[in-house]
Amino acid sequence: MMTPQTTSTFPQGFTLKNEALQRRRLRRNRVLANTLLGTMAGITFATHLVEAPGFAVLLLRAGAEAGVVGGLADWFAVTALFRHPLGVPIPHTAIIPNSRERIARTLGVFIEQHFLTPEVVLGKLRALRIGRRFAVWLGRRSTAAGIADTIIQAMPYVIRSLGKRDLLEFANRTLGEQLRRTDITPVLARIVEALTKSGEADVVFDQTLGMAEKMLQENSERIEEIVQQRSRWWIPSAINKRIANAMISGVLEVLQNLREPESEARLKFRESLSDIVEKLQTSPELQDQINAAKNRLLDHADVQAWIGSIWTDLSAVLLQDLESPSSKTREALESVLVLIGQALLSDEAMQKHIDSALERLSLHIVRFRGEIGSFFSDVVMKWDTKALSDRLELLVGSDLQYIRMNGTVVGALVGCLLFLMTQAIS
Secondary structure, eight states: OOOOOOOTTSOTTOOOTTHHHHHHHHHHHHHHHHHHHHHHHHHHHHHHTSSSOOHHHHHHHHHHHHHHHHHHHHHHHHHHHHSOGGGOOOTTOSHHHHTHHHHHHHHHHHHHHHTSSHHHHHHHHHHHTHHHHHHHHHHSHHHHHHHHHHHHHHHHHHHHHHTSHHHHHHHHHHHHHHHHHSOOHHHHHHHHHHHHHHTHHHHHHHHHHHHHHHHHHHTHHHHHHHHHHHSOTTSOHHHHHHHHHHHHHHHHHHHHHHTSTTSHHHHHHHHHHHHHHHHHHHOHHHHHHHHHHHHHHHHOHHHHHHHHHHHHHHHHHHHHHHTSTTOHHHHHHHHHHHHHHHHHHTOHHHHHHHHHHHHHHHHHHHTTHHHHHHHHHHHHHHSOHHHHHHHHHHHHHHHHHHHHHHHHHHHHHHHHHHHHHHHHHO
């Protein structure tokens, strides 16, 4: 029985699915073919032992002899594909081992001209509808869980790598330089405008007024002491206290008035915000002042230390969460992946965009089809010749044994037919 061999030059990944089943089929069919050939040879020998053979024996002998010839011819042909029959180096045998380079070149050209053409590749991609398949795949909870697990396993290494001093200093230099070059006044203008239109500026204003009222009420005694200290010595304390209370009441009354949504003070506040937005957009002097203040703030040592501490604290929190069996980060990541998949599944335009991107990418790859075909040729040429031949025989050998069996049977039938024809003519 033929045993496939492998060497270091043969790819370890080149294996057959259900290899044991292939071996059993090859061994079974080879036994059947040899048995049939041996049966024909046995009949031929037995008929020659018959003295004064009659018509039936001669017919049987003619068929058996032709069957032996047909079986041997097909055995020779099948064997010659993979090795020299009986080990004899007969010309034009061991076809596959001797034609490895030609097979490799032909395979490369075949892949280049019949598989890597724009029509074939684009047709297959469009039939697959990868964008929709990707959305369905990503939208499955099991898929999202697997991707999330993979990312979560890698995140601690990434976080610890990002925490190295050299990398942090590089990030600070790079991001700091970008921030210094960035004009933040358009952003500030949009923020102030959004706060004004959404009414959030009024909320902030009310909160500020509330804080002012609370501070006045909590510090009323301190205000009375200050009035007493700065008053004339001859003014009675009761009068100083009344003055202090009047001041506090007056300020509180002003603050209460400012709380009115349509008060004059509130309207002026809103006008001031609109004016600030306009100046942020049109005043070069104000823009320069704000950007200069921003740069001074970025250069301040305490600010830089604060930014660094933010990353340190955030990293510690993330690492602690990632080590937890019920990681919130993992749950959030899994949910986000599922939502993205579901959003893609309902967005046909985005699916088409993914398909178009893959088509453009495939066209770029097709441009290198000559190099890809040559790559396949080079790889096949490096394979071990005997191992390749044995593997191919294991792959198609069981079917080739049917050729031997058919050749034996057809040869026998042809032999019988020829015998009958010669008997009829004579």
